[in-house]
Amino acid sequence: MIQQAIGIDVGGSAIKAALVDLAGGIRGLIRVPTPSSAPEVAEQCGSIARSLLSAEARAVGVGSAGLVDRAGGVHIWGPHVPGPARISEVVGEATGLPVILDNDSNAAAFAELTAGAVRGTSDAVVIMLGTGIGGGLIVDGSIYRGRGFAGEIGHMVLDPSGPTCECGLRGCWETLVSGSVLDSAAARLAADHPGGAVARLAGGQPPQGEHLLLAAEEGDAESLAEWEKAGEWLGQGIARLTAILDPEVVVVGGAPSVAGDLLLDPARATLVAAGYGSHLNRHPEVVASRFGGESAVIGAGLQALESLDD
Numbered sequence: 251m252i253q254q255a256i257g258i259d260v261g262g263s264a265i266k267a268a269l270v271d272l273a274g275g276i277r278g279l280i281r282v283p284t285p286s287s288a289p290e291v292a293e294q295c296g297s298i299a300r301s302l303l304s305a306e307a308r309a310v311g312v313g314s315a316g317l318v319d320r321a322g323g324v325h326i327w328g329p330h331v332p333g334p335a336r337i338s339e340v341v342g343e344a345t346g347l348p349v350i351l352d353n354d355s356n357a358a359a360f361a362e363l364t365a366g367a368v369r370g371t372s373d374a375v376v377i378m379l380g381t382g383i384g385g386g387l388i389v390d391g392s393i394y395r396g397r398g399f400a401g402e403i404g405h406m407v408l409d410p411s412g413p414t415c416e417c418g419l420r421g422c423w424e425t426l427v428s429g430s431v432l433d434s435a436a437a438r439l440a441a442d443h444p445g446g447a448v449a450r451l452a453g454g455q456p457p458q459g460e461h462l463l464l465a466a467e468e469g470d471a472e473s474l475a476e477w478e479k480a481g482e483w484l485g486q487g488i489a490r491l492t493a494i495l496d497p498e499v500v501v502v503g504g505a506p507s508v509a510g511d512l513l514l515d516p517a518r519a520t521l522v523a524a525g526y527g528s529h530l531n532r533h534p535e536v537v538a539s540r541f542g543g544e545s546a547v548i549g550a551g552l553q554a555l556e557s558l559d560d
């Protein structure tokens with residue numbers, strides 16, 4: 251029998267789930283909005299997991315956006331996902347399966363480490379662009395956790411007089427570049443230019459980053475400028491992380507990463523221009539995740555499958 255796990259990604263905007271196999275393949279992807287209260291978040295994870303139950307599903311892995319008590323299976327707090335949410339207990343009762351809970355970006359980093367862009371790499375950073383920015387730090391071939399909460403790179407302050415972040419600080423990295431920032435840029439361009447490319451491509455739906463990408467690919471100058479700006483802020487953060495961690499590879503995941511070089515080329519250029527010791531020309535490679543927006547779902551499932559071997 252093929253071993254599979256149910257992988258669940260609890261993000262600020264949506265909860266996504268799918269059946270995940272050992273090679274990192276997924277099927278049956280489900281997406282529902284993230285509820286606004288902690289008990290509802292746990293209940294939603296339970297019901298979505300139950301809907302994916304099958305004979306092959308042996309365990310459930312959950313990655314949630316925020317600070318996570320892995321041993322207790324509790325999502326403690328996050329600026330975009332309410333807590334405390336007793337996710338492991340509720341999902342375990344709903345499915346009868348063992349449940350592994352981790353931070354969503356650590357789950358994504360596990361996917362990159364076992365089946366993705368940093369297999370066999372000793373030192374890497376995985377950046378997840380979503381509602382905010384999550385980070386998974388790979389040091390000496392393992393996920394670095396500090397005392398448990400390491401990797402909250404989205405809340406590095408890059409502009410102390412910048413926009414207020416949902417965490418309460420000002421000018422956090424994720425207020426300058428994220429999936430939400432790109433969605434806002436799309437909405438702004440559509441409002442400013444009702445006959446423009448973004449408004450036309452959105453076709454009456456709320457304008458989002460995907461429409462900004464399509465408009466940029468058509469050559470729309472203002473959309474191209476938004477991706478350029480996003481890439482530059484991405485590069486500013488990568489430059490700081492590189493000064494601290496000196497990684498071989500930086501993987502950029504999450505929905506905006508499908509923009510590829512449109513986003514990553516300005517990030518690479520900024521890294522060269524703004525990096526410490528840049529003249530030594532030993533910058534990390536900056537690559538897009540091959541999992542697009544699904545790396546946390548895949549990584550959560552793979553972590554659950556790995557736990558069965560213990």
Ligand SMILES: [Zn+2]
Pocket residue numbers: 404405415416417418419422
């Ligand atoms: Zn913040």
